[in-house]
Amino acid sequence: MIGFAMCGSYCTHALALQQLISLRERGLEIQPMMSENVYATDTQFGSAEELRRKVREICDREIIHTVVGAEPLGPRTPLDALLLCPCTGNTLAKMALGITDTAVTMAAKAHLRSDRPLVICLASNDALSANLKNIGLLLSRKCVYFVPMRQDDPEKKPHSLVADFSLLIPTLDSAMQGKQYQKIFV
Ligand SMILES: Cc1cc2nc3c(=O)[nH]c(=O)nc-3n(C[C@H](O)[C@H](O)[C@H](O)COP(=O)(O)O)c2cc1C
Numbered sequence: 001m002i003g004f005a006m007c008g009s010y011c012t013h014a015l016a017l018q019q020l021i022s023l024r025e026r027g028l029e030i031q032p033m034m035s036e037n038v039y040a041t042d043t044q045f046g047s048a049e050e051l052r053r054k055v056r057e058i059c060d061r062e063i064i065h066t067v068v069g070a071e072p073l074g075p076r077t078p079l080d081a082l083l084l085c086p087c088t089g090n091t092l093a094k095m096a097l098g099i100t101d102t103a104v105t106m107a108a109k110a111h112l113r114s115d116r117p118l119v120i121c122l123a124s125n126d127a128l129s130a131n132l133k134n135i136g137l138l139l140s141r142k143c144v145y146f147v148p149m150r151q152d153d154p155e156k157k158p159h160s161l162v163a164d165f166s167l168l169i170p171t172l173d174s175a176m177q178g179k180q181y182q183k184i185f186v
Helices: 010-025 036-040 048-059 089-097 103-112 132-139 165-176
Strands: 002-006 030-034 081-087 118-124 144-146 161-163
Touching: 002 010, 002 048, 002 103, 010 030, 010 048, 010 081, 010 118, 010 165, 030 036, 030 048, 030 103, 036 048, 081 089, 081 103, 081 165, 089 103, 089 118, 089 132, 103 118, 118 165, 132 144, 144 165, 161 165
Parallel strands: 002 030, 002 081, 081 118, 118 144
Antiparallel strands: 118 161
């Protein structure tokens, strides 16, 4: 079973859903998760209810969306891997600093107790400013892997990095072998 946790980078949810479908097409069992924000927030990119419906339909499972729901995802209910897709700057920073106050950060903390792969598919406007040090901290953490990232709009958003979502599955495959997919920056 693979965990698929979605954070509030709403503009990348369509890309994340494509990857979720590809994972299911590979025959994988997926436990979906959402941060509390994603589970409840309507934006110009879509309603929370619609997103929840699609994710439930693709995974054929209920969505974990609370700290209490995510807490067993450690040694008690182990996942083979946990994907954060998309991961926000907010969740990245919390993980780097050991803060555990959302369903997704709880899932990450519980999962890492078992030294199993955690794959971060980042999309953040402050990845090259406030969050750059946190990328560095997490790159050096055991069992944490990054989907290759690029500057998506260097002129207008000079501090932004967005992962190449199409490399999520190759990154997962490498992570399952204990290796960071290369290159990290595309
Ligand atoms: C429409 C909209 C789009 C957003 N896009 C992003 C994004 O791409 N990356 C990001 O790091 N934060 C983005 N945010 C901010 C996060 O949603 C916010 O930091 C939130 O607290 C994240 O919570 P979570 O990490 O628990 O999901 C966006 C917010 C809104 C309302």
